[in-house]
Amino acid sequence: MTLPVPLLEARGLCCVRGEATLFENLGFSLSAGEALQVAGANGSGKTSLLRILSGLTPPDEGEVRWRGSNIMEQRAEFHGQLAYLGHHLGLKSELTVEENLRLAQGIRSVRPASRLEGVLEKVSLDHRTDMPVRTLSAGQRQRVALARMLLSGALLWILDEPFTALDAAGVALVQSLAEAHLGGGGVLVLTSHQAVSLSNRPLRKLELA
Amino acid sequence: MSGVWRAFISLVQRDLLLAYRHRGELINPLLFFMIVVTLFPLGVSPEDSLLRTLAPGVIWIAALLAALFSLESMFRSDFDDGALEQMALSPQPLPVLVLAKVLAHWLVSGLPMLMMAPLLALFLAMPATGIRALELTLLVGTPLLSLIGSIGVALTVGMRRGGVLLTLLVLPLYIPVLIFATTAVTAAMAGLPYDGQIYFLAALLALAMTLSPFATAAALRISLS
Numbered sequence: 299m300t301l302p303v304p305l306l307e308a309r310g311l312c313c314v315r316g317e318a319t320l321f322e323n324l325g326f327s328l329s330a331g332e333a334l335q336v337a338g339a340n341g342s343g344k345t346s347l348l349r350i351l352s353g354l355t356p357p358d359e360g361e362v363r364w365r366g367s368n369i370m371e372q373r374a375e376f377h378g379q380l381a382y383l384g385h386h387l388g389l390k391s392e393l394t395v396e397e398n399l400r401l402a403q404g405i406r407s408v409r410p411a412s413r414l415e416g417v418l419e420k421v422s423l424d425h426r427t428d429m430p431v432r433t434l435s436a437g438q439r440q441r442v443a444l445a446r447m448l449l450s451g452a453l454l455w456i457l458d459e460p461f462t463a464l465d466a467a468g469v470a471l472v473q474s475l476a477e478a479h480l481g482g483g484g485v486l487v488l489t490s491h492q493a494v495s496l497s498n499r500p501l502r503k504l505e506l507a
Numbered sequence: 508m509s510g511v512w513r514a515f516i517s518l519v520q521r522d523l524l525l526a527y528r529h530r531g532e533l534i535n536p537l538l539f540f541m542i543v544v545t546l547f548p549l550g551v552s553p554e555d556s557l558l559r560t561l562a563p564g565v566i567w568i569a570a571l572l573a574a575l576f577s578l579e580s581m582f583r584s585d586f587d588d589g590a591l592e593q594m595a596l597s598p599q600p601l602p603v604l605v606l607a608k609v610l611a612h613w614l615v616s617g618l619p620m621l622m623m624a625p626l627l628a629l630f631l632a633m634p635a636t637g638i639r640a641l642e643l644t645l646l647v648g649t650p651l652l653s654l655i656g657s658i659g660v661a662l663t664v665g666m667r668r669g670g671v672l673l674t675l676l677v678l679p680l681y682i683p684v685l686i687f688a689t690t691a692v693t694a695a696m697a698g699l700p701y702d703g704q705i706y707f708l709a710a711l712l713a714l715a716m717t718l719s720p721f722a723t724a725a726a727l728r729i730s731l732s
Binding site: 349352353354355356374375377378380382384385386387388389390391392393397401402403404405406407408 | 510511513514516517518520521524525528529584587588589590591592593594595596597598599600604731732
Protein backbone atom coordinates (compact mmCIF):
# COMPACT_ATOMS: atom_id res chain seq x y z
CA MET A 299 0.00 0.00 0.00
CA THR A 300 1.33 3.44 -0.87
CA LEU A 301 0.93 6.29 1.54
CA PRO A 302 -1.45 9.04 0.42
CA VAL A 303 0.24 12.28 -0.71
CA PRO A 304 -0.10 14.85 2.09
CA LEU A 305 -1.96 18.03 1.14
CA LEU A 306 0.47 20.51 2.61
CA GLU A 307 4.09 19.72 3.10
CA ALA A 308 7.04 21.83 4.24
CA ARG A 309 10.56 20.63 3.50
CA GLY A 310 13.73 22.06 4.98
CA LEU A 311 12.35 25.57 5.42
CA CYS A 312 14.80 28.21 6.53
CA CYS A 313 14.05 31.83 7.30
CA VAL A 314 16.70 34.50 7.85
CA ARG A 315 15.80 37.99 8.99
CA GLY A 316 18.77 40.30 8.94
CA GLU A 317 21.48 38.65 11.03
CA ALA A 318 19.21 36.23 12.85
CA THR A 319 18.16 32.82 11.62
CA LEU A 320 14.58 32.43 12.81
CA PHE A 321 14.32 28.75 11.98
CA GLU A 322 16.11 26.29 9.77
CA ASN A 323 15.52 22.85 8.37
CA LEU A 324 11.89 22.97 9.41
CA GLY A 325 9.59 20.36 7.97
CA PHE A 326 6.15 18.87 8.51
CA SER A 327 3.28 17.49 6.51
CA LEU A 328 -0.46 17.76 6.91
CA SER A 329 -3.13 15.55 5.40
CA ALA A 330 -6.85 16.19 5.04
CA GLY A 331 -8.50 16.88 8.39
CA GLU A 332 -5.28 17.73 10.21
CA ALA A 333 -4.52 20.92 12.10
CA LEU A 334 -1.22 22.45 13.15
CA GLN A 335 -0.73 25.07 15.82
CA VAL A 336 2.47 27.08 15.56
CA ALA A 337 3.58 28.33 18.96
CA GLY A 338 6.53 30.36 20.15
CA ALA A 339 7.53 33.62 21.78
CA ASN A 340 7.04 37.01 20.12
CA GLY A 341 9.50 37.41 17.31
CA SER A 342 10.20 33.70 16.99
CA GLY A 343 9.05 33.70 13.37
CA LYS A 344 5.46 32.47 13.57
CA THR A 345 4.15 35.08 11.15
CA SER A 346 7.19 34.63 8.88
CA LEU A 347 6.46 30.90 8.72
CA LEU A 348 2.81 31.49 7.89
CA ARG A 349 3.72 33.98 5.17
CA ILE A 350 6.12 31.44 3.68
CA LEU A 351 3.45 28.72 3.78
CA SER A 352 0.97 31.00 2.03
CA GLY A 353 3.45 31.90 -0.69
CA LEU A 354 3.69 35.61 0.18
CA THR A 355 7.37 35.36 1.08
CA PRO A 356 9.72 32.95 -0.65
CA PRO A 357 11.65 30.82 1.87
CA ASP A 358 15.41 31.38 2.11
CA GLU A 359 15.85 27.64 1.74
CA GLY A 360 13.55 24.67 1.28
CA GLU A 361 10.13 24.49 -0.32
CA VAL A 362 6.44 24.30 0.43
CA ARG A 363 4.49 21.68 -1.45
CA TRP A 364 0.75 21.46 -2.08
CA ARG A 365 -0.60 18.09 -3.28
CA GLY A 366 2.95 17.01 -3.98
CA SER A 367 4.33 19.91 -6.01
CA ASN A 368 5.98 23.22 -5.17
CA ILE A 369 3.46 26.01 -4.57
CA MET A 370 5.49 28.51 -6.61
CA GLU A 371 5.00 26.32 -9.68
CA GLN A 372 1.21 26.22 -9.33
CA ARG A 373 0.40 29.56 -7.79
CA ALA A 374 -3.10 29.95 -9.24
CA GLU A 375 -4.27 26.45 -8.23
CA PHE A 376 -2.76 26.75 -4.77
CA HIS A 377 -4.15 30.21 -4.07
CA GLY A 378 -7.55 29.07 -5.29
CA GLN A 379 -7.51 26.63 -2.35
CA LEU A 380 -6.02 29.00 0.22
CA ALA A 381 -7.63 31.39 2.70
CA TYR A 382 -5.05 33.49 4.53
CA LEU A 383 -5.99 35.67 7.46
CA GLY A 384 -3.10 37.88 8.57
CA HIS A 385 -2.56 40.72 11.03
CA HIS A 386 -4.04 43.11 8.52
CA LEU A 387 -7.47 41.86 7.63
CA GLY A 388 -7.58 43.29 4.12
CA LEU A 389 -10.97 44.93 4.58
CA LYS A 390 -11.71 48.35 3.15
CA SER A 391 -13.00 50.52 5.99
CA GLU A 392 -15.01 52.81 3.70
CA LEU A 393 -17.02 49.95 2.21
CA THR A 394 -19.92 48.22 3.91
CA VAL A 395 -19.70 44.64 5.14
CA GLU A 396 -21.65 43.37 2.16
CA GLU A 397 -19.65 45.39 -0.41
CA ASN A 398 -16.42 44.17 1.13
CA LEU A 399 -17.46 40.53 0.89
CA ARG A 400 -19.02 40.73 -2.57
CA LEU A 401 -16.11 42.59 -4.13
CA ALA A 402 -13.49 40.40 -2.42
CA GLN A 403 -15.37 37.41 -3.83
CA GLY A 404 -15.43 39.05 -7.25
CA ILE A 405 -11.70 39.71 -7.19
CA ARG A 406 -10.94 36.09 -6.29
CA SER A 407 -13.59 35.08 -8.77
CA VAL A 408 -14.05 31.53 -7.59
CA ARG A 409 -17.51 30.07 -7.24
CA PRO A 410 -18.92 31.12 -3.84
CA ALA A 411 -18.96 28.14 -1.49
CA SER A 412 -22.11 29.27 0.29
CA ARG A 413 -24.65 32.05 0.30
CA LEU A 414 -23.63 35.41 1.72
CA GLU A 415 -26.67 35.70 4.00
CA GLY A 416 -26.06 32.30 5.53
CA VAL A 417 -22.41 33.04 6.19
CA LEU A 418 -23.17 36.41 7.76
CA GLU A 419 -25.67 34.71 10.03
CA LYS A 420 -23.05 32.17 11.03
CA VAL A 421 -20.65 34.87 12.20
CA SER A 422 -23.63 36.82 13.67
CA LEU A 423 -23.24 39.91 11.54
CA ASP A 424 -26.50 39.56 9.62
CA HIS A 425 -27.86 42.77 11.19
CA ARG A 426 -24.73 44.74 10.20
CA THR A 427 -24.55 44.13 6.45
CA ASP A 428 -25.04 47.77 5.42
CA MET A 429 -22.65 49.31 7.95
CA PRO A 430 -19.29 50.62 6.76
CA VAL A 431 -16.53 48.45 8.20
CA ARG A 432 -14.92 51.52 9.79
CA THR A 433 -17.85 51.76 12.23
CA LEU A 434 -17.41 48.16 13.42
CA SER A 435 -15.42 47.08 16.46
CA ALA A 436 -12.16 45.15 16.10
CA GLY A 437 -13.90 41.89 16.98
CA GLN A 438 -16.64 42.48 14.44
CA ARG A 439 -14.05 43.20 11.74
CA GLN A 440 -12.39 39.91 12.59
CA ARG A 441 -15.77 38.29 12.04
CA VAL A 442 -16.11 39.94 8.63
CA ALA A 443 -12.72 38.50 7.69
CA LEU A 444 -13.91 35.08 8.92
CA ALA A 445 -16.99 35.43 6.73
CA ARG A 446 -14.78 36.16 3.72
CA MET A 447 -12.78 33.04 4.52
CA LEU A 448 -15.92 30.91 4.70
CA LEU A 449 -17.19 32.31 1.39
CA SER A 450 -13.95 31.40 -0.34
CA GLY A 451 -14.58 27.70 0.25
CA ALA A 452 -10.83 27.20 0.60
CA LEU A 453 -9.39 23.85 1.60
CA LEU A 454 -6.37 25.28 3.41
CA TRP A 455 -6.87 27.87 6.14
CA ILE A 456 -3.83 29.77 7.36
CA LEU A 457 -4.80 31.92 10.32
CA ASP A 458 -2.42 34.30 12.07
CA GLU A 459 -3.71 34.95 15.59
CA PRO A 460 -7.38 34.42 14.72
CA PHE A 461 -8.49 34.91 18.33
CA THR A 462 -7.23 38.45 18.83
CA ALA A 463 -9.99 40.94 19.57
CA LEU A 464 -12.63 38.22 19.72
CA ASP A 465 -14.92 37.77 22.72
CA ALA A 466 -15.63 34.38 24.32
CA ALA A 467 -18.44 33.71 21.84
CA GLY A 468 -16.13 34.63 18.99
CA VAL A 469 -13.42 32.25 20.19
CA ALA A 470 -15.98 29.46 20.43
CA LEU A 471 -17.18 30.39 16.92
CA VAL A 472 -13.68 30.11 15.44
CA GLN A 473 -13.19 26.76 17.15
CA SER A 474 -16.47 25.38 15.86
CA LEU A 475 -15.76 26.70 12.34
CA ALA A 476 -12.33 25.09 12.48
CA GLU A 477 -13.82 21.77 13.62
CA ALA A 478 -16.37 21.82 10.81
CA HIS A 479 -13.62 22.74 8.34
CA LEU A 480 -11.41 19.84 9.47
CA GLY A 481 -14.42 17.52 9.49
CA GLY A 482 -14.97 18.39 5.83
CA GLY A 483 -11.43 17.33 4.95
CA GLY A 484 -9.82 20.75 5.22
CA VAL A 485 -6.38 21.62 6.54
CA LEU A 486 -5.66 24.29 9.12
CA VAL A 487 -2.50 26.06 10.22
CA LEU A 488 -2.80 28.66 12.95
CA THR A 489 -0.79 30.63 15.45
CA SER A 490 -2.23 31.48 18.82
CA HIS A 491 -1.10 32.44 22.28
CA GLN A 492 -4.19 30.83 23.72
CA ALA A 493 -4.59 27.14 24.32
CA VAL A 494 -6.67 25.87 21.42
CA SER A 495 -8.91 22.89 21.91
CA LEU A 496 -10.59 21.16 19.04
CA SER A 497 -12.88 18.38 20.18
CA ASN A 498 -12.39 15.06 18.37
CA ARG A 499 -9.62 16.53 16.24
CA PRO A 500 -5.92 16.00 16.71
CA LEU A 501 -4.05 19.27 16.96
CA ARG A 502 -0.36 19.02 16.28
CA LYS A 503 1.96 21.55 17.78
CA LEU A 504 5.07 23.12 16.37
CA GLU A 505 7.19 25.06 18.81
CA LEU A 506 9.48 27.70 17.33
CA ALA A 507 12.47 28.44 19.54
CA MET B 508 -18.17 35.75 -17.91
CA SER B 509 -14.71 34.34 -17.46
CA GLY B 510 -13.04 34.49 -14.06
CA VAL B 511 -10.22 36.83 -15.00
CA TRP B 512 -12.59 39.32 -16.60
CA ARG B 513 -14.90 39.20 -13.59
CA ALA B 514 -12.00 39.86 -11.23
CA PHE B 515 -10.89 42.80 -13.41
CA ILE B 516 -14.37 44.36 -13.40
CA SER B 517 -14.83 43.79 -9.65
CA LEU B 518 -11.56 45.50 -8.82
CA VAL B 519 -12.25 48.52 -11.05
CA GLN B 520 -15.70 48.74 -9.49
CA ARG B 521 -14.23 48.52 -5.98
CA ASP B 522 -11.63 51.23 -6.59
CA LEU B 523 -14.15 53.59 -8.17
CA LEU B 524 -16.49 53.08 -5.23
CA LEU B 525 -13.64 53.79 -2.80
CA ALA B 526 -12.63 56.86 -4.80
CA TYR B 527 -16.20 58.11 -4.65
CA ARG B 528 -16.31 57.69 -0.87
CA HIS B 529 -12.97 59.53 -0.58
CA ARG B 530 -13.73 62.15 -3.19
CA GLY B 531 -12.21 64.93 -1.06
CA GLU B 532 -8.74 63.47 -1.53
CA LEU B 533 -9.11 63.21 -5.30
CA ILE B 534 -9.61 66.91 -5.68
CA ASN B 535 -6.08 67.82 -4.49
CA PRO B 536 -4.05 66.88 -7.59
CA LEU B 537 -6.71 68.38 -9.86
CA LEU B 538 -6.75 71.58 -7.86
CA PHE B 539 -2.97 71.70 -8.12
CA PHE B 540 -3.21 71.25 -11.89
CA MET B 541 -5.71 74.08 -12.17
CA ILE B 542 -3.92 76.48 -9.83
CA VAL B 543 -0.51 76.14 -11.50
CA VAL B 544 -1.95 76.86 -14.93
CA THR B 545 -4.16 79.76 -13.85
CA LEU B 546 -1.32 81.44 -11.96
CA PHE B 547 0.84 81.72 -15.07
CA PRO B 548 -1.01 84.62 -16.76
CA LEU B 549 -0.97 86.43 -13.41
CA GLY B 550 2.65 85.77 -12.58
CA VAL B 551 4.39 85.93 -15.96
CA SER B 552 2.52 88.22 -18.30
CA PRO B 553 -1.04 88.54 -19.58
CA GLU B 554 0.30 89.04 -23.10
CA ASP B 555 -1.38 86.59 -25.52
CA SER B 556 1.60 85.85 -27.75
CA LEU B 557 3.86 84.99 -24.82
CA LEU B 558 1.24 82.84 -23.10
CA ARG B 559 0.58 80.99 -26.35
CA THR B 560 4.26 80.06 -26.59
CA LEU B 561 4.34 78.85 -23.01
CA ALA B 562 0.95 77.11 -23.02
CA PRO B 563 1.86 73.55 -24.17
CA GLY B 564 4.75 73.32 -21.74
CA VAL B 565 2.90 74.83 -18.81
CA ILE B 566 -0.16 72.61 -19.16
CA TRP B 567 1.87 69.46 -19.68
CA ILE B 568 4.28 70.14 -16.81
CA ALA B 569 1.34 70.83 -14.49
CA ALA B 570 -0.38 67.63 -15.67
CA LEU B 571 2.80 65.63 -15.19
CA LEU B 572 3.35 66.90 -11.64
CA ALA B 573 -0.32 66.40 -10.74
CA ALA B 574 -0.06 62.82 -12.02
CA LEU B 575 3.09 62.32 -9.95
CA PHE B 576 1.33 63.56 -6.79
CA SER B 577 -1.65 61.32 -7.30
CA LEU B 578 0.53 58.24 -7.89
CA GLU B 579 1.41 57.77 -4.23
CA SER B 580 -2.18 56.80 -3.40
CA MET B 581 -2.35 54.05 -6.03
CA PHE B 582 -1.34 51.15 -3.75
CA ARG B 583 -0.86 52.89 -0.39
CA SER B 584 -4.16 52.13 1.33
CA ASP B 585 -4.29 48.58 -0.04
CA PHE B 586 -0.79 47.98 1.26
CA ASP B 587 -1.58 49.39 4.71
CA ASP B 588 -4.80 47.48 5.33
CA GLY B 589 -3.72 44.13 3.90
CA ALA B 590 -5.95 44.20 0.81
CA LEU B 591 -2.84 43.99 -1.35
CA GLU B 592 -1.82 40.75 0.41
CA GLN B 593 -5.23 39.33 -0.38
CA MET B 594 -4.81 40.37 -4.02
CA ALA B 595 -1.40 38.72 -4.21
CA LEU B 596 -3.05 35.56 -2.83
CA SER B 597 -5.86 35.65 -5.37
CA PRO B 598 -6.03 32.77 -7.84
CA GLN B 599 -6.35 35.41 -10.58
CA PRO B 600 -3.14 36.66 -12.22
CA LEU B 601 -1.71 39.67 -10.40
CA PRO B 602 -0.80 41.61 -13.58
CA VAL B 603 -4.48 41.65 -14.55
CA LEU B 604 -5.44 43.00 -11.13
CA VAL B 605 -2.67 45.60 -11.44
CA LEU B 606 -4.05 46.71 -14.81
CA ALA B 607 -7.49 47.08 -13.21
CA LYS B 608 -6.04 49.27 -10.46
CA VAL B 609 -4.15 51.43 -12.96
CA LEU B 610 -7.29 51.84 -15.06
CA ALA B 611 -9.33 52.90 -12.01
CA HIS B 612 -6.56 55.29 -11.00
CA TRP B 613 -6.50 56.85 -14.46
CA LEU B 614 -10.30 57.21 -14.52
CA VAL B 615 -10.23 59.32 -11.36
CA SER B 616 -6.96 61.22 -11.93
CA GLY B 617 -6.15 61.34 -15.66
CA LEU B 618 -9.61 61.64 -17.12
CA PRO B 619 -10.65 64.72 -15.08
CA MET B 620 -7.46 66.47 -16.23
CA LEU B 621 -8.37 65.64 -19.81
CA MET B 622 -11.72 67.33 -19.26
CA MET B 623 -10.27 70.41 -17.53
CA ALA B 624 -7.47 70.96 -20.05
CA PRO B 625 -9.47 72.75 -22.85
CA LEU B 626 -10.69 75.36 -20.38
CA LEU B 627 -7.21 75.93 -18.99
CA ALA B 628 -5.84 76.13 -22.53
CA LEU B 629 -8.24 79.00 -23.21
CA PHE B 630 -6.82 80.88 -20.20
CA LEU B 631 -3.46 80.66 -21.93
CA ALA B 632 -4.87 81.89 -25.24
CA MET B 633 -4.28 78.63 -27.06
CA PRO B 634 -5.87 78.41 -30.53
CA ALA B 635 -8.39 75.66 -31.35
CA THR B 636 -5.91 73.62 -33.41
CA GLY B 637 -3.60 73.55 -30.41
CA ILE B 638 -6.38 72.45 -28.05
CA ARG B 639 -7.23 69.52 -30.32
CA ALA B 640 -3.63 68.38 -30.31
CA LEU B 641 -3.37 68.96 -26.54
CA GLU B 642 -6.40 66.76 -25.89
CA LEU B 643 -5.03 64.06 -28.13
CA THR B 644 -1.63 64.07 -26.39
CA LEU B 645 -3.29 64.00 -22.95
CA LEU B 646 -5.55 61.15 -24.03
CA VAL B 647 -2.54 59.03 -25.02
CA GLY B 648 -0.09 60.51 -22.53
CA THR B 649 -1.88 60.41 -19.16
CA PRO B 650 -2.55 56.62 -19.19
CA LEU B 651 1.13 56.30 -20.06
CA LEU B 652 2.03 58.34 -16.97
CA SER B 653 -0.17 56.10 -14.78
CA LEU B 654 1.31 52.89 -16.22
CA ILE B 655 4.94 53.99 -15.90
CA GLY B 656 4.24 55.40 -12.45
CA SER B 657 2.68 52.16 -11.20
CA ILE B 658 6.07 50.41 -11.45
CA GLY B 659 7.70 53.07 -9.28
CA VAL B 660 4.90 53.06 -6.72
CA ALA B 661 4.98 49.28 -6.48
CA LEU B 662 8.72 49.38 -5.76
CA THR B 663 8.47 52.07 -3.09
CA VAL B 664 5.15 51.20 -1.42
CA GLY B 665 6.89 49.16 1.29
CA MET B 666 9.06 52.06 2.40
CA ARG B 667 7.93 54.61 4.90
CA ARG B 668 9.42 57.57 3.07
CA GLY B 669 9.27 56.41 -0.52
CA GLY B 670 8.10 59.74 -1.94
CA VAL B 671 11.48 61.19 -2.95
CA LEU B 672 12.69 57.88 -4.32
CA LEU B 673 9.49 57.51 -6.31
CA THR B 674 10.06 60.90 -7.92
CA LEU B 675 13.66 60.03 -8.77
CA LEU B 676 12.63 56.69 -10.25
CA VAL B 677 9.70 57.88 -12.28
CA LEU B 678 10.60 61.38 -13.44
CA PRO B 679 13.34 60.37 -15.93
CA LEU B 680 10.85 58.00 -17.55
CA TYR B 681 8.30 60.81 -17.81
CA ILE B 682 10.68 63.09 -19.73
CA PRO B 683 10.20 61.46 -23.19
CA VAL B 684 6.43 61.67 -22.76
CA LEU B 685 6.73 65.37 -21.94
CA ILE B 686 8.97 66.07 -24.93
CA PHE B 687 6.82 64.26 -27.49
CA ALA B 688 3.60 65.72 -26.13
CA THR B 689 4.72 69.36 -26.00
CA THR B 690 6.39 69.28 -29.40
CA ALA B 691 3.19 67.81 -30.84
CA VAL B 692 1.10 70.66 -29.43
CA THR B 693 3.62 73.32 -30.50
CA ALA B 694 3.72 71.87 -34.01
CA ALA B 695 -0.08 71.84 -34.18
CA MET B 696 -0.23 75.50 -33.17
CA ALA B 697 2.25 76.36 -35.92
CA GLY B 698 0.05 74.52 -38.42
CA LEU B 699 2.54 71.70 -38.90
CA PRO B 700 1.68 67.99 -38.95
CA TYR B 701 2.07 66.29 -35.58
CA ASP B 702 1.07 62.69 -36.39
CA GLY B 703 4.62 61.50 -35.85
CA GLN B 704 4.72 62.51 -32.18
CA ILE B 705 1.26 61.06 -31.53
CA TYR B 706 2.26 57.75 -33.12
CA PHE B 707 5.36 57.70 -30.96
CA LEU B 708 3.29 58.29 -27.80
CA ALA B 709 0.83 55.62 -28.91
CA ALA B 710 3.68 53.17 -29.45
CA LEU B 711 4.99 53.93 -25.97
CA LEU B 712 1.48 53.41 -24.58
CA ALA B 713 1.17 50.02 -26.29
CA LEU B 714 4.55 49.03 -24.89
CA ALA B 715 3.69 50.23 -21.38
CA MET B 716 0.28 48.57 -21.41
CA THR B 717 1.76 45.18 -22.25
CA LEU B 718 4.91 45.29 -20.13
CA SER B 719 4.30 47.51 -17.10
CA PRO B 720 1.60 45.31 -15.42
CA PHE B 721 4.13 42.47 -15.28
CA ALA B 722 6.87 44.70 -13.88
CA THR B 723 4.46 46.22 -11.37
CA ALA B 724 3.16 42.82 -10.26
CA ALA B 725 6.72 41.55 -9.74
CA ALA B 726 7.63 44.72 -7.81
CA LEU B 727 4.54 44.34 -5.61
CA ARG B 728 5.49 40.75 -4.75
CA ILE B 729 8.93 41.99 -3.70
CA SER B 730 7.41 44.81 -1.64
CA LEU B 731 5.08 42.33 0.08
CA SER B 732 7.69 39.70 0.92
